Amino acid sequence: MSLKVGIPRALLYYYYFPQWAAFFNHLGVQVVVSRETTRGLLEKGLRSTVDEACLPVKLAVGHVLDLRDRVDYIFLPRLVSMARREYICPKFLGFPDMVRNTIDGIGPLIDCNLDLYRKNSSQYDFFYAVGKMFTRNPVKIRRAYHASLEALRRHCLAMESGALAGETAPETTPAHQNRTGEARAGDVNVAVIGHPYNLYDRFISMNLIKRLKENGANVLTAEQLPEQMARREAQRLPKKLFWTLNQRMIGAAYHYFERPDVHGVIHVASFGCGPDSMTGELIERYARKWSRKPLLILTLDEHTGEAGMVTRLEAFLDMVRWRRNLADAAAATTTKIIAKKAEETTGAPDTSTGVFAAK
Amino acid sequence: MYGYLGIDVGSVSTNLVFMGEDGTVKHSIYLRTRGKPIEAVQRGLKMLKEALPPQTKITGVGTTGSGRHLAGVITGADIIKNEITTHAIAASNVVPGVQTILEIGGQDSKIIILRNGVVADFAMNTVCAAGTGSFLDQQAARLNIDIEEFGPLALRSRVPVQIAGRCAVFAESDMIHKQQMGYNVEDILAGLCDALVRNYLNNVGKGKEILPPVVFQGGVAANVGMKRAFEKALDMEIHVPPYFNVMGALGAAMLAREATSRKNTGFRGFGIVDRDxxxxxxxxxxxxxxxxxxxxxxxxxxxxxxxxxxxxxxxxxxxxxxxx
Structure with a gap:
């Protein structure tokens, strides 16, 4: 019987699960994912975590507890840095220790360091250290590593073509066809900026994405942008933001503010998250100064009362539609004026503009 | 007579507005919800039926407020709309050109920014209900004065007392302390108004560009002390529209008119008053x-x-x- 490694459905699961799963599968290790968040699971996490931790960390502890008695190892990589001269939130860094010290009877953890902060550091060292726990064959590890990179590449491509991380992540092969066509069924485009572990967790986000879709909005997220693009956009900041995740959010927000087909932006922050409170403020300032697009800031907490969120979302979409219709009407009158002017100058009605204006 | 019905079921009050075809308010009712929204809606409809001429026909119903879904199901509403949109619709029709709406209700407070007649931004209070109607109610009861007297009394103050408005719990203990020190009630009430306005502008109104004309609505707008405190803090004229306490319901009625322009109403009739x-x-x-x-x-x-x-x-x- 093969060994079982548990991966909590929390934190960077939503970014890297396809990569991790491919790696373990190639080593012949069975991957077990914790169940989707439920109230019971969150409550377990809340009870076992120190009060100071943020909601996503508390939730992640709940997911670890869900895996506790079902697997041989729990995969909790110590993510220090995912890119040169950048950091992941310190709470992620200390997460394996937090788990080890607060949960009694926790089985063995896989908590190898992943630190790409310095030049010449490579992900391979991390995967090699993990792989060594399961096989002594370096070639096997090398192959598994390459397969994992390929899985991550495909996952990123799927997201860039419009899939949402929550949808692709559970499968190891995220080949969704016709996703883009379906994703554009609504009448307004709303960019939702937030940590993937908040957005795609249906319980924590109170089904935010589904609610938006049901109300006729197409949802765009930061993950749908190529990483380089988000980085480039974030360079508008006077100083580099060294938190990888929030840099991506800022870059995406800037990008979507500029894009003409996006009608509104929603920033989702979690209560008690330091970096989020800062990105929220930066995005708000940018919106006020440079953009006329509606912005909604939602803060998620452990309460389950949905009424407050529903009211804000509905009002936000009303506002977005109202303003879009007004902009459309203004655009229509300008085209009519242009057509009329063309008519006056040429003497004869220009049929092509006439048709356009009639629309 | 034909007209549209707007119902706003809030945490503290349930308001009904009967609006004529021309958009004017024919009748308005302001009731306390008392934690029983269904009863409040039925009570309100009964009062409305008695107040209106017998041949009156309701040609559209809109519901809003935190109990909007409940009220919508009971009455067969044509439109169920959130309270932010309805308040904005009503204010922009009643006060053309309005740029800022300050709304303070029983349990929540909001600010709505309009530019060129369209909502540009809005915010609602988050977890803290300091400065909303129910807190003022509570304090008035504790000081043994009617809530109706609150405003006029506050206006009589000459030297408002400084009160901590960050949090309702602290504000209360601060007020008790000031009472024990011997400050008079007028000055304490005026100080409370100032503190709540400060709290509102710092929390709900944080970072919002407040431009005139400013409209102040919601149940708390009845309190002239609060109105003056806003005028003092913003250094602007504050309009309190004639139907300030039923603006949500009025907006819902306006939306009901729009929603029924091409279809018949789903209103289930005044008979629902007697149903269980x-x-x-x-x-x-x-x-x-x-x-x-x-x-x-x-x-x-x-x-x-x-x-x-x-x-x-x-x-x-x-x-x-x-x-x-």
């Missing part, structure tokens, strides 16, 4: 989420369900308006 509605609930045991499902029954027949995350219960009923 019952709102019950149960905890679903289908999964560890243990959703609290709300069930509305009319004479023993389930007419609506909501509160379940997965749709297991709400999906059982064929509904026109899907409530999620």
């Amino acid at each position: 509605f019952y709102a019950g609930g149960f905890a679903c045991d289908g999964c560890p989420n243990v959703c609290e499902v709300v069930e509305i029954t009319e004479s023993g027949r389930v007419i609506a369900r909501w509160g379940d995350r997965c749709g297991r219960w709400s999906g059982l009923l064929e509904q026109k308006e899907k409530i999620s």
Whole structure:
């Protein structure tokens, strides 16, 4: 019987699960994912975590507890840095220790360091250290590593073509066809900026994405942008933001503010998250100064009362539609004026503009 | 007579507006919800029926407020709309060109920024209900004065007392302290108004560009002390529209007029006043989420369900308006 490694459905699961799963599968290790968040699971996490931790960390502890008695190892990589001269939130860094010290009877953890902060550091060292726990064959590890990179590449491509991380992540092969066509069924485009572990967790986000879709909005997220693009956009900041995740959010927000087909932006922050409170403020300032697009800031907490969120979302979409219709009407009158002017100058009605204006 | 009905079911008050074809308010009712929204709606409809001429026909119904779904199901509303949109619609029709709406109700407060007649930004209070109507009610009761006298008394103050307005709990203990020190009631009330306005502008109004004309509405707008405190803090003229306490309902009626322009109303008639509605609930045991499902029954027949995350219960009923 093969060994079982548990991966909590929390934190960077939503970014890297396809990569991790491919790696373990190639080593012949069975991957077990914790169940989707439920109230019971969150409550377990809340009870076992120190009060100071943020909601996503508390939730992640709940997911670890869900895996506790079902697997041989729990995969909790110590993510220090995912890119040169950048950091992941310190709470992620200390997460394996937090788990080890607060949960009694926790089985063995896989908590190898992943630190790409310095030049010449490579992900391979991390995967090699993990792989060594399961096989002594370096070639096997090398192959598994390459397969994992390929899985991550495909996952990123799927997201860039419009899939949402929550949808692709559970499968190891995220080949969704016709996703883009379906994703554009609504009448307004709303960019939702937030940590993937908040957005795609249906319980924590109170089904935010589904609610938006049901109300006729197409949802765009930061993950749908190529990483380089988000980085480039974030360079508008006077100083580099060294938190990888929030840099991506800022870059995406800037990008979507500029894009003409996006009608509104929603920033989702979690209560008690330091970096989020800062990105929220930066995005708000940018919106006020440079953009006329509606912005909604939602803060998620452990309460389950949905009424407050529903009211804000509905009002936000009303506002977005109202303003879009007004902009459309203004655009229509300008085209009519242009057509009329063309008519006056040429003497004869220009049929092509006439048709356009009639629309 | 034909007209449109707007119902705003809030945490503290339930308001009904009967609006004529021309958009003017023909009759308005302001009731205390007292924690029983269904009863309040029925009571309000009964009063409205008695107040209106017998041949009156309701040609459209809109509901809003935190109890909008409940009221919508009971009355057969043509439109169920959030309170931010309805308040904005009403204010921009009553005060053309309005750029800022300050709204303070029983349990929540909001600010709505309009530019060129369109909502540009809005905010609602988050977890803190300091400075909302129910807190003022509570303090008035503690000082043994009627809430109606609160405003006029505050206006008589000459030297408002400095009161900590960050948090309702601290404000209360600060007020008690000031009372014990011997400050008079007028100055304490005026100080409380100043503190609450400060709190409102720092929390709800944080970072918002408040431009005139400014409209102040919601139940708390009845309090002239609060109005003056806003005028002092913003150094602007504050308009309190004639139907300030039923603006949400008025907006809902306006939206009902729009919604029924091409279809007939779904209004179930004044007969619903005498029907037995019952709102019950149960905890679903289908999964560890243990959703609290709300069930509305009319004479023993389930007419609506909501509160379940997965749709297991709400999906059982064929509904026109899907409530999620």
